[in-house]
Amino acid sequence: xxxxxxxxxxxxxxxxxxxxxxxxxxxxxxxxxxxxxxxxxxxxxxxxxxxxxxxxxxxxxxxxxxxxxxxxxxxxxxxxxxxxxxxxxxxxxxxxxxxxxxxxxxxxxxxxxxxxxxxxxxxxxxxxxxxxxxxxxxxxxxxxxxxxxxxxxxxxxxxxxxxxxxxxxxxxxxxxxxxxxxxxxxxxxxxxxxxxxxxxxxxxxxxxxxxxxxxxxxxxxxxxxxxxxxxxxxxxxxxxxxxxxxxxxxxxxxxxxxxxxxxxxxxxxxxxxxxxxxxxxxxxxxxxxxxxxxxxxxxxxxxxxxxxxxxxxxxxxxxxxxxxxxxxxxxxxxxxxx
Ligand code: PEP
Ligand code: MN
Numbered sequence: 001x002x003x004x005x006x007x008x009x010x011x012x013x014x015x016x017x018x019x020x021x022x023x024x025x026x027x028x029x030x031x032x033x034x035x036x037x038x039x040x041x042x043x044x045x046x047x048x049x050x051x052x053x054x055x056x057x058x059x060x061x062x063x064x065x066x067x068x069x070x071x072x073x074x075x076x077x078x079x080x081x082x083x084x085x086x087x088x089x090x091x092x093x094x095x096x097x098x099x100x101x102x103x104x105x106x107x108x109x110x111x112x113x114x115x116x117x118x119x120x121x122x123x124x125x126x127x128x129x130x131x132x133x134x135x136x137x138x139x140x141x142x143x144x145x146x147x148x149x150x151x152x153x154x155x156x157x158x159x160x161x162x163x164x165x166x167x168x169x170x171x172x173x174x175x176x177x178x179x180x181x182x183x184x185x186x187x188x189x190x191x192x193x194x195x196x197x198x199x200x201x202x203x204x205x206x207x208x209x210x211x212x213x214x215x216x217x218x219x220x221x222x223x224x225x226x227x228x229x230x231x232x233x234x235x236x237x238x239x240x241x242x243x244x245x246x247x248x249x250x251x252x253x254x255x256x257x258x259x260x261x262x263x264x265x266x267x268x269x270x271x272x273x274x275x276x277x278x279x280x281x282x283x284x285x286x287x288x289x290x291x292x293x294x295x296x297x298x299x300x301x302x303x304x305x306x307x308x309x310x311x312x313x314x315x316x317x318x319x320x321x322x323x324x325x326x327x328x329x330x331x332x333x334x335x336x337x338x
Pocket of ligand 2: 102103272298308309
């Protein structure tokens with residue numbers, strides 16, 4: 001259920017509605033909008049008895065939300081959400097490129113990469129300190145030491161840090177360093193982790209699970225929003241299909257589907273989505289054309305020497321090419337490349 005307040009509703013009237021919802025044993029989520037406030041209601045097992053709410057002063061309308069996901073749905077929140085980071089924003093009108101290596105490999109390597117990215121106008125650097133690897137024998141990331149280097153990157157180059165949180169144990173260490181906390185595909189349905197980031201003050205990037213449907217993905221995001229953290233960006237990174245010419249099948253049609261059903265920004269990861277560096281530029285351009293709010297791209301100064309995901313990492317000259325091609329599309333698509 002969504003309670004839409006009148007444009008002229010006072011803060012006192014809004015507070016009164018919030019307290020009545022609480023008295024009904026339900027949870028109220030105030031959703032301030034550009035012109036009026038709406039209040040989402042969750043916690044009900046059946047239909048909400050709207051009568052006591054409909055007569056309260058300042059209430060304009062009551063709307064039943066039909067989808068199983070509530071707070072993530074456009075029904076409940078018609079305006080697009082903007083995820084605001086200190087260095088950049090993710091949302092309508094902009095196309096934000098998040099770039100960087102799969103993993104932090106050493107201090108020298110991440111500093112060198114960060115400098116090259118900052119020189120190219122990139123505002124947000126991605127790099128994993130904790131890596132979810134298929135094999136326990138593969139490089140697992142530098143862990144806390146990697147976070148320390150990412151902190152230095154932030155200090156030295158002013159880049160926003162996007163890095164993965166894999167488990168509850170490292171929640172506060174990652175929260176401290178990250179500007180955008182990445183929840184990886186393998187953890188999309190790790191509900192205790194989702195509840196944890198739902199309580200955090202930092203924005204969250206939720207990657208799509210390896211074989212998650214749109215509804216499962218939005219339900220996962222619902223865990224974060226229902227904890228009070230509305231700063232969530234979705235990231236399509238390909239799903240498992242029968243097709244084996246690429247590592248995963250990048251599902252670009254989920255971009256307009258998400259846009260229709262949810263207010264959350266969605267970015268696309270053509271690196272994990274294809275697994276092949278030669279496909280990153282075409283699929284990155286296609287993501288922009290499909291209406292995505294940005295890209296997450298793996299970039300490495302020496303892709304063939306990368307300790308993880310080298311095959312899908314683009315080189316710096318390839319990043320230059322990607323950026324120049326995106327730049328040519330931003331005007332016709334009425335976007336601003338960030
Ligand atoms: C990554 O971004 O490096 C990563 C591990 O991604 P995913 O969770 O999508 O596999
Ligand atoms: Mn990777």
